[in-house]
Amino acid sequence: MLLAILLVEAHFILVHAPGGVDVSLNVEEISSIRKIADIGEHHHKDVRCVVVMTNGRFIGVVEACTDVIKLIADVKK
DSSP states (O other), X not given: OOOOOOOOOOOEEEEEOTTSOEEEEEXXXXXXXXXXXXXXXXXXXXXXXXXXXXXXOEEEESSOHHHHHHHHHHHTO
């Protein structure tokens, strides 16, 4: 009998949605990171960065995009 073991390593970062809600994101599922433009009212006033996931969902976070990028770099070390 052949026994196969699959080890999967997932890297998560912790960011915050408006209102202080904790959001854990798998960095392997992040498609892009976008800075909020100062024009328009299509987002919550506290959102500073939008993280786009591979499933097409947009997640608004209160951290700056540079901080999110740093979190991703730190977790991948």
